Amino acid sequence: MTRRERKRLQCEKIIEEKGIICLENVTKSFPGGAHAVNDVSFQIKQGEFVFIVGDNGSGKSTLLKLFLRELVASQGKVTVMGQDLSKIRHRQIPKFRRNLGVVFQDFRLLKDRNVYENVAFAQRIIQMPTNKIKKNVPGVLATVGLAGKYKLKTTQLSGGEQQRVALARALVNKPAILLADEPTGNLDPRSSWEIMKLFEEINANGTTVVVVTHAKEIVDTMQKRVITLKRGKLINDVEEGVYGDED
Amino acid sequence: MRISTLFYTIRQGFKSIWRNFWFSLASVATISACLFLFGLFYVVIANFQNIVKTAEEGVSVTVFFHSAGDECELKGLEHDENQIPTDQRIEEIGKLIQARAEVSDVKYISDDEAWDTFGPAYFGENYREGFPENPLEGWDSYEVYLSDVSLQPALVNWLQSIPQVRKVNYSEMTASTLSGANMIIAYVSLGIIVILxxxxxxxxxxxxxxxxxxxxxxISIMKYIGATDFFVRAPFVIEGMMIGLMGTAAPLAIIYVLYQYILDYVAGRFTMLSGFLQFLPISDIFHFLVPVSLVLGVGIGFLGSFTTVRKHLHV
Incomplete structure (x- = not known):
């Protein structure tokens, strides 16, 4: 058995035991001593759909940055996909992130490129051969309902459509986890629901979905697991919960 | 790395120049302006140095030897036994002079050649009529050209120490003026080049x-979706180098055309200055200017993009 195979098996074992995302007494403090996240522990199992909610400054986005290894925990242990993120080296981060799809509130699309190029870009990064890119990108654009708009510049699209492009880009490499930071924050209610339905479909296909949001109506309606943070502390973690549910 | 990925990054580098057209244009213009100024200054300084160097090459020291009936005897001084050199000794001294580091060229001028030059200049074409015999007989001399005019005092001292040498003609003021001018040009040009x-x-x-x-x-988008540092950096570096290359090519082309024009203009309009104003050929100028401009333009384009992208890679 090769070293890579051994490591893969080890990660799978950790995922089985601890879940696909596992936080153990995680604290993230910034210079000045402020705790953005304070002694937070929870696990997210493979295939789960989780909302992380809380007021501004509650530490939701910091949590997402810890999952992405944009930040490193000051204390405690963050394990994602079986990998202890405090031990991961800088040059290993890109490969690690390829297992994660990320969607942001402000879409973060490359404005000077068209829809197809934005999605294909994620495939270029993992060095997918061009012929496969040409096959995969239209497929994922069809999934998010943008099959006919691949030639358009992203600036020619509505907010909802731009978020779909971002979603297609996040999905094209078939990530194990989809992380979304306020994905409906810039969208009208109709587009928000369309995006959330897509998230649900993606989750139904086995992808773990973690959504950081303020959208009370969506959280209350969807009846998924809800993790609530307040001033960096985990104050509630309820299966099929609602926004602001404090038991 | 896949070949297709390599070509993709190169293509992206080129596309970025077009996508960020105004920035690219501003960068090319800045680089061009800097290198044009630098090139222009170099052309002026190089030519000025060349003029001084040409003037230096014209500075010579003339060496005369003792002979029977020369001015020493006229003054009532008797020659020693060894003081009057034989033809063989004069030849030997010529070789010794040529071997000196300060010397670039030595020319032997016999007394007949000296009279042939001196006579017509002072007494006209019929100079031989008044002087049936060569009045400069025994005035054989060496005309010594210097490789570096600042070394003239050392050479003159050495020449004066040779027993057979009667007189050394030289201009201390010309040497020191040229030497001083050369030094000032060197320091000033070095200072300005460093500042530029x-x-x-x-x-x-x-x-x-x-x-x-x-x-x-x-860059942060690329990093979030798992791009390696190389993948992010490569198009920026290629873009930076291409902008550097374009910024270098433009001033070099302008300087080339402008310099040729000025050479032709000066040659056509100021023919009497052609002996004094020795302009360097364009090949000599570009021999230095092209590599330095390329290092400055492409090198800084490369280093600038490489280091700046690195600052934004920690996402």
């Missing part, structure tokens, strides 16, 4: 850095 280089490095580096900084969101 520093300004160019600062301006070009900052322009490249600024252009990349406004695209830091693009």
């Amino acid at each position: 280089l520093a300004v160019s490095v600062f301006l070009i580096g900052n322009t490249v850095a600024m252009g990349i900084s406004i695209r830091k969101e693009e």
Whole structure:
């Protein structure tokens, strides 16, 4: 058995035991001593759909940055996909992130490129051969309902459509986890629901979905697991919960 | 790395220049302006140095030997046994002079040749009529040209120490003036070149850095979706180098055309100055200017983009 195979098996074992995302007494403090996240522990199992909610400054986005290894925990242990993120080296981060799809509130699309190029870009990064890119990108654009708009510049699209492009880009490499930071924050209610339905479909296909949001109506309606943070502390973690549910 | 990925990154580098057209144009213009100023200054300094060097090459020291009936005897001084050199000794001294480091060329002028030059200049074409015999007989001499005019005193001292040498003719003022001018030009040009280089490095580096900084969101997007540092950096570096190359080519082309025009203009209009104003050929100028401009333009384009992208890679 090769070293890579051994490591893969080890990660799978950790995922089985601890879940696909596992936080153990995680604290993230910034210079000045402020705790953005304070002694937070929870696990997210493979295939789960989780909302992380809380007021501004509650530490939701910091949590997402810890999952992405944009930040490193000051204390405690963050394990994602079986990998202890405090031990991961800088040059290993890109490969690690390829297992994660990320969607942001402000879409973060490359404005000077068209829809197809934005999605294909994620495939270029993992060095997918061009012929496969040409096959995969239209497929994922069809999934998010943008099959006919691949030639358009992203600036020619509505907010909802731009978020779909971002979603297609996040999905094209078939990530194990989809992380979304306020994905409906810039969208009208109709587009928000369309995006959330897509998230649900993606989750139904086995992808773990973690959504950081303020959208009370969506959280209350969807009846998924809800993790609530307040001033960096985990104050509630309820299966099929609602926004602001404090038991 | 896949070949297709390599070509993709190169293509992206080229596309970025077009996508960020105005920034690219501003960068090319900044680089061009810096290198044009640098080139222009170099052309002036190089030619000025060349003129001084040409003048230096014309500075010579004339060496005369003792002979029977020369001015020493006229003054009532008797020659020693060894003081009057034989033809063989004069030849030997000529070889010794040629071997000196300070010397670039030595020309032997016999007394007949001296009279043939001197006579017509002072007494007209019929100079031989008044002087049936050569009045400069025994005035054989060496005309010694210097490789470096600042070394003239050392050479003159040495020549004067040779027993057979009667007199050494030289101009101390010409030597010291040229030597001083040369030194001033060297220091001033070095100082200005260093300042221009520093300004160019600062301006070009900052322009490249600024252009990349406004695209830091693009870099962060790439990093979020798992791009390696190389994948992010390569198109920016190629873009930086291409902008550097374009910024280098433009001033070099302008200087080339302008210099040729000035050479032709001066040659056509000021023919009487052609003996004094020895302009360097364009090949000599470009021999230095092309590599230095390329290092400055492409090198700073490369380094500037490489280091600036690195600042934004920690996402």
